[in-house]
């Protein structure tokens with residue numbers, strides 16, 4: 001479904017991503033792993049068209065994404081939950097969800113009931129301002145907003161960062177449900193190993209901007225963890 005090939009990215013003179021190759025088959029949840037500063041967020045932002053690539057290819061269902069401006073991704077069915085959530089704090093929960101709704105291809109008028117089945121708390125808080133929600137609720141809102149247009153590919157950047165354990169568990173349940181029961185393809189950046197092992201079937205490790213190891217999650221061994229993941 002998603003095929004990243006020989007991708008190179010620079011911040012000015014600084015070469016950040018080096019010849020990255022990653023493939024995510026339809027229906028798979030892949031976890032992008034690596035220590036801080038290794039290029040995970042840069043890869044997601046490049047994929048989303050928020051940073052320019054120097055060279056390479058990003059193919060989504062055969063279409064070359066690098067030719068398109070950022071706002072085409074949702075219309076193709078790609079949803080992105082950035083690191084730090086980036087909800088609109090001054091807008092209500094309902095308004096935040098409507099913004100997600102409008103990003104997609106079809107102009108749904110109603111927020112799908114499914115969003116409230118996944119996150120009942122959002123229904124209770126529809127009229128509250130996003131900024132008044134707890135961190136965990138804001139993350140649920142950010143995921144709900146991303147799901148509002150019924151994407152094919154869901155991209156999440158560290159969805160459990162700074163969130164209390166019970167909401168981390170709920171978010172894990174929801175990712176597993178979307179991926180395993182509904183067949184949604186998921187690309188996840190996650191540093192918490194137990195969470196990554198629980199939700200993802202495949203992994204790719206970035207180290208200093210290079211994809212150094214990838215495979216089935218069951219093949220992630222102690223040497224890889226020691227060399228590339230433990231701090």
Ligand SMILES: Nc1ncnc2c1ncn2[C@@H]1O[C@H](COP(=O)(O)OP(=O)(O)OP(=O)(O)O)[C@@H](O)[C@H]1O
Pocket residue numbers: 011014016034035036037038039040041042043083
């Ligand atoms: N806007 C920027 N300008 C210049 N360099 C940047 C910028 N953003 C990130 N970098 C650098 O690019 C490298 C990769 O950063 P990136 O944020 O992609 O890593 P990461 O793996 O997502 O880390 P983290 O887990 O801390 O989010 C780092 O060396 C970082 O300092």
